[in-house]
Amino acid sequence: MACWLVQTACLKKIAAAVRLPGQSAAGMEEEAMELIVQYGPLLVALALAGATAGLAAGLFGIGGGAIIVPVLYFLFDAMGYGEAAMHVAVSTSLATIILTSARSVSAHNSHGAVDWSIIRGWAPWIVLGALAGMSLTGFLSKRALLGIFGSLAFVLSAQLFFGRPTWRLADEMPKGPLRAALGMAVGGLSALMGIGGGTFGVSLMTLYGRPIHQAVATAAGWGVAIGLPSALMAIYIGWGREGLPPFSLGHVNLAAFALISLFTVTMAPVGASLAHKLDAARLRRMFAILLAVVAARMLWKALGF
Numbered sequence: 001m002a003c004w005l006v007q008t009a010c011l012k013k014i015a016a017a018v019r020l021p022g023q024s025a026a027g028m029e030e031e032a033m034e035l036i037v038q039y040g041p042l043l044v045a046l047a048l049a050g051a052t053a054g055l056a057a058g059l060f061g062i063g064g065g066a067i068i069v070p071v072l073y074f075l076f077d078a079m080g081y082g083e084a085a086m087h088v089a090v091s092t093s094l095a096t097i098i099l100t101s102a103r104s105v106s107a108h109n110s111h112g113a114v115d116w117s118i119i120r121g122w123a124p125w126i127v128l129g130a131l132a133g134m135s136l137t138g139f140l141s142k143r144a145l146l147g148i149f150g151s152l153a154f155v156l157s158a159q160l161f162f163g164r165p166t167w168r169l170a171d172e173m174p175k176g177p178l179r180a181a182l183g184m185a186v187g188g189l190s191a192l193m194g195i196g197g198g199t200f201g202v203s204l205m206t207l208y209g210r211p212i213h214q215a216v217a218t219a220a221g222w223g224v225a226i227g228l229p230s231a232l233m234a235i236y237i238g239w240g241r242e243g244l245p246p247f248s249l250g251h252v253n254l255a256a257f258a259l260i261s262l263f264t265v266t267m268a269p270v271g272a273s274l275a276h277k278l279d280a281a282r283l284r285r286m287f288a289i290l291l292a293v294v295a296a297r298m299l300w301k302a303l304g305f
Contacts, residue, residue: 042246045075046256050263055270064100064264065195066156068093069149070294072256081245086145087137088244090194091234091251094134094227096261097196101223103265108217115214118173118205119221122183126197126225129187134230137192137251138237143302148192150299153291159203161288171209186222191230197222 049071053064072089081088108114137145174182186200193199201219206212231252238244238251247255 042079043255043259046259047263049075049256050260051267053260054264054267064260064268065093065097065190065193066153066199066291066294068096068260068264069194070298072253073146073298076245076253079245081243083142084238084241084243084245084251086142086149087234087238087251088248088253088256090137090145090149090192091134091231091238092253092256092260093194094191094196094234095231095252095257096264097223097227098231099261100264100268101196101220101227104220105217105224108220111217113214113217114221115210115218116221118218119225121173121175122179122186122222123225125180125183126187126222127229129184129189130191130226130230131187131233132184133188133191134233135237136188137234143304145192146298146302149194150295150297150302152189152193153295153298156199157288157291157295160284160291163203167207168209169207173205173208173210187226190226196220197226 049068053067053071069089072092073085076082076085076088105114140148173179182204186197186204190197190200197219198216201222202212202215205215205218210218234252235250238248241250244251245253245256247253
């Protein structure tokens with residue numbers, strides 16, 4: 001009751017401060033209340049999605065994109081934005097990666113764990129791949145994006161469940177044409193799924209002889225190279241499209257971006273703290289099973305069920 005009284009008092013002050021000429025404070029207050037009733041449940045749901053994604057990201061150590069995309073898709077789909085739901089989910093997830101990756105790479109760099117030569121050498125190809133991947137989404141249907149996410153999520157779940165840090169392809173990171181091809185593949189596939197550099201980047205670097213801690217730290221820098229160009233392209237290709245959720249700028253939903261970024265950053269340390277108290281190998285297998293279930297659900301939706 002007290003919270004409601006405070007909220008009402010604040011609305012009255014806002015109405016008095018910003019009402020248009022000829023518009024009464026009561027009318028402005030009524031409009032503000034209508035906005036809260038109309039969009040309040042959406043904002044609460046987005047805050048919960050961000051908290052869940054942050055907790056899972058810290059707990060399982062794979063980044064929030066694999067959680068954020070399905071949560072946003074099912075949320076927007078349930079609200080009646082089905083045709084645009086997957087495009088907005090993928091694009092908004094990539095936008096949130098910009099802030100979280102920048103903060104992560106900065107923290108890792110303070111411990112000297114980031115290999116900047118890898119970031120500089122791979123970033124141009126990753127950016128090109130991300131732009132190509134996001135451009136492709138403009139020509140893909142919702143069902144195609146669901147199918148891509150579900151298929152790749154199955155591959156990632158298998159890697160998480162069966163993968164071992166001792167697996168090696170070589171002792172040095174690729175150079176030349178192979179680096180260009182792999183960099184563009186990482187950027188393109190990540191953009192199509194709405195995930196950051198950690199998911200593919202860590203596996204790639206460990207396969208090429210990099211220690212796991214350096215791989216995690218350096219792959220965080222790849223997230224910015226994926227998220228920033230992808231988010232800008234998503235705004236461009238979605239500009240003026242009808243049927244988007246409220247507060248959308250192109251295919252990037254600003255409300256989801258703000259709330260998810262806030263709560264992901266807040267809850268990730270909580271998840272990380274829990275992860276240190278639990279069996280890490282078991283947690284990865286648990287997340288692999290969860291990801292496989294989500295992938296199956298996304299593929300089921302892609303088939304029209």
